Amino acid sequence: MTGSPLKTLRILLVLTAFLMAGMTAAFLLRPGASETSSGNSLRLGGDFQLQSAAGPVSLSDFRGHPVVMYIGYASCPDVCPTSLAVMAQGFRRLDMEQQARVRGIFVSVDPDRDSPEKLAEYSAFFHPNLVGLTGTRAQIDQVVQQYGAYYRIANLDNSALGYAVDHSSRLYLIDADGQLNEVLSHSITPEELATKLRGLL
Amino acid sequence: MYSLSRLGAPLLAALMFSGPALADIEISDAFVRATPPGVDVSAAFFRVHNTGGDDRTLTGASTDKAATVELHTHSEQDGVMKMRRIDGIEIPAHHDHRLAPGGDHLMLIGLTQPLVDGDRVELTLQFSSGDPVIVTAPVWSAQTEMDVENRIEENKHHHKMP
Numbered sequence: 120m121t122g123s124p125l126k127t128l129r130i131l132l133v134l135t136a137f138l139m140a141g142m143t144a145a146f147l148l149r150p151g152a153s154e155t156s157s158g159n160s161l162r163l164g165g166d167f168q169l170q171s172a173a174g175p176v177s178l179s180d181f182r183g184h185p186v187v188m189y190i191g192y193a194s195c196p197d198v199c200p201t202s203l204a205v206m207a208q209g210f211r212r213l214d215m216e217q218q219a220r221v222r223g224i225f226v227s228v229d230p231d232r233d234s235p236e237k238l239a240e241y242s243a244f245f246h247p248n249l250v251g252l253t254g255t256r257a258q259i260d261q262v263v264q265q266y267g268a269y270y271r272i273a274n275l276d277n278s279a280l281g282y283a284v285d286h287s288s289r290l291y292l293i294d295a296d297g298q299l300n301e302v303l304s305h306s307i308t309p310e311e312l313a314t315k316l317r318g319l320l
Numbered sequence: 321m322y323s324l325s326r327l328g329a330p331l332l333a334a335l336m337f338s339g340p341a342l343a344d345i346e347i348s349d350a351f352v353r354a355t356p357p358g359v360d361v362s363a364a365f366f367r368v369h370n371t372g373g374d375d376r377t378l379t380g381a382s383t384d385k386a387a388t389v390e391l392h393t394h395s396e397q398d399g400v401m402k403m404r405r406i407d408g409i410e411i412p413a414h415h416d417h418r419l420a421p422g423g424d425h426l427m428l429i430g431l432t433q434p435l436v437d438g439d440r441v442e443l444t445l446q447f448s449s450g451d452p453v454i455v456t457a458p459v460w461s462a463q464t465e466m467d468v469e470n471r472i473e474e475n476k477h478h479h480k481m482p
Contacts, residue, residue, distance in 0.1 A: 132398060196353060196363040196428075197394065197421055198401045204462030240357040245462075269400055278405040279388040279429045280361070285402045309466075 164291075164299025167262045169226065169252035172239035176252055178297055184222045185319040187312070188291040189305075190268045192229035192284045193241045193251075200245075202288055202305040207246035209312030217320050223249035228259050228270040229284055266291055266299065294319050344372025345411075345447060349418070350457035351465065352428070355435045362386075362435055364426035364443060364457055367418045370411040377408040377448040385441050387430030394423055408448070421465075437461040 168177045178186070187206050191199035206223050213221065225242050227233035230253045233241075238251025253259065263270060270286040290303040292315055300319060303312070350366035370376050381389040393406050409424055411417045419425050426443065435441065439459040444452050460468070 193356070193359055194361050195403075196361050197403070197425060200353065200356065200462060201421055204466065208463070208466060237358040241359065244356040271400075273402065273404075275405055278390055278392075278427075280390075280405075280427070283403045285400050287399050288401045289399070 162299075163265065163267045163302070164293065164297075165265045166297060167258070167265060169254040169258055169262065170235050171250055171252050172235040176250065178224075178293070181222050181224075181293075182297060183295050184220055185295050185316055186222045186224055186291075186293040187316070188224040188226065188266070188293060189289075190226045190228060190263060190266070190270070190291075191286055191288065192227050193233045193237065194229070194280070195284065195286075198288050198305065202290065203242075203245045203249065205305065205307065205309055205312065206290060207249065208309035209307075209316065210246050210248060212309055212313035213316060213320075217317065218248070220320060221248060221316055225249055225251045226259070226262055227251065227253040228263065228286060230254065230256070230259065267302070292316075292319070343453070344374070344450065345370060345376060345445075345453050347445070347453060347455040350443070350455050351460045351468075352435060352439075352441045352457045353465070354437045354439075354459050354461045355431060357434070360429075360431045362428045362431060363392075363421075364389075364428060364441070365419045365421060366455060366457065367416055368409075368411050369416040370413060373413050374449070375410060375412045376450070377410045378445060379408045379448055380446045381426050382444050382446075383428065383441055385432055385435070386428035387432070388428075389443070390427045390429065392425055392427040394425075396422075435459045437464055 166178045168175055170176070187209070189199070189202050189206060191202070193199070203225060210218050210221055210223065223242070223246060225238065227238055233253055235251070235253060238253060242249040242251035268287045268289065270284055272282050273285050274282045288305040290305060290307065290312065291299060292301040292303055294300045301315065303315070346369040348367045348369065350364065352364045353362045355362050368378060378391065380391065383389055391406050391409060392403055395402050395404070406424075409417060409419070437459055440456050441459060442454060442456050444454050446452050
């Protein structure tokens with residue numbers, strides 16, 4: 120399914136990423152670099168406010184709970200439900216006490232089709248601890264930018280769908296203090312996710 | 321990642337002597353995604369075995385459970401998932417192709433009812449030549465699907481037709 124040129128491209132991208140990480144580290148660790156200059160612009164994550172069916176919700180409301188966040192859209196038929204199922208199965212692999220503490224956040228970047236009410240039902244289908252949030256375009260774009268995510272509305276002239284949403288598909292692991300701990304591939308297994316969550320509990 | 325495409329010659333031979341002689345196309349491992357509340361789209365997945373000597377192209381499908389069925393594919397570029405409609409999926413002679421999560425799928429648009437784990441969906445598949453092929457696919461929740469995927473992984477080398 121994946122052609123070898125794509126694989127080569129991917130390897131090049133990974134190598135480029137390593138190179139840039141190395142250059143960034145060298146820059147940050149250079150003699151005389153001050154603590155303050157190394158901070159916020161490079162650090163992903165942070166608080167945000169979006170809308171739930173029950174009113175505004177901020178990430179800071181989840182203080183004390185490790186959070187797994189996913190950014191997608193509800194009419195995504197394949198990638199999003201698979202990722203949310205992995206999240207839910209990861210939660211279910213925890214013991215009852217641990218499971219009661221973890222939270223999931225599904226952020227829809229498609230507020231035209233996904234109302235907060237629809238997202239509440241949609242999210243509960245996967246796990247009772249998963250909440251569905253969306254917001255204004257500005258609120259959504261802020262979260263997407265803060266977490267280094269990506270989305271783009273792609274008009275599909277030849278499809279009854281009208282449009283699809285191209286989007287990055289990652290699980291954002293956030294610790295109980297609201298700090299982004301790790302950005303995970305959606306191909307992670309439920310067991311691997313559960314192990315990472317146990318590390319934050 | 322999901323590709324299980326390398327089937328051995330013995331299996332191909334077995335396929336050629338199994339099913340009815342008129343059918344060069346065999347469908348296996350079909351399932352349709354259960355829908356979360358409020359969602360009226362779903363995806364269908366299956367494996368197409370082309371046991372004949374001619375290349376065939378899957379050109380479309382229909383079902384009484386959805387207003388529209390389209391062929392879609394996913395591509396991943398720099399971690400960004402893109403879903404697009406495609407006109408056909410070619411299955412070369414004596415090959416098989418799996419429409420699998422994360423790749424090609426039938427997109428069911430405008431579902432007439434929610435699809436619940438345990439339901440069955442009849443799909444009529446059109447190919448570039450030959451008669452339509454009818455397949456009845458079970459509806460699976462994500463949990464059922466994961467269990468089955470795990471079993472497929474475990475039994476990779478013992479794959480057989482249902």
